[in-house]
Amino acid sequence: MIEVPKTIICVDCGETAHLMSYPPEEGWSIGDYVAYRCRGCNDRWDLVVEDSDASSGVDGDPYGARAFLEERRDQQKAKD
Ligand SMILES: [Zn+2]
Numbered sequence: 001m002i003e004v005p006k007t008i009i010c011v012d013c014g015e016t017a018h019l020m021s022y023p024p025e026e027g028w029s030i031g032d033y034v035a036y037r038c039r040g041c042n043d044r045w046d047l048v049v050e051d052s053d054a055s056s057g058v059d060g061d062p063y064g065a066r067a068f069l070e071e072r073r074d075q076q077k078a079k080d
Pocket residue numbers: 010011012013014015038039040041042043
């Protein structure tokens with residue numbers, strides 16, 4: 001069973017984004033989407049659950065969430 005962080009740091013405003021999704025009965029598995037809501041800018045962030053063994057213990061960013069969010073942000077900017 002994979003654990004997902006209860007909170008992440010929003011890359012847009014630096015506030016804490018809290019987990020909104022509830023885990024399935026069997027727990028999270030790789031490829032599931034988890035949603036976070038930022039208390040600062042109220043943005044919603046959807047992350048894909050990844051294998052935590054690959055990058056565990058990296059500066060409180062065990063799932064590469066920050067890199068993922070930054071990538072998404074860049075993509076959103078590119079559309080403008
Ligand atoms: Zn935010």
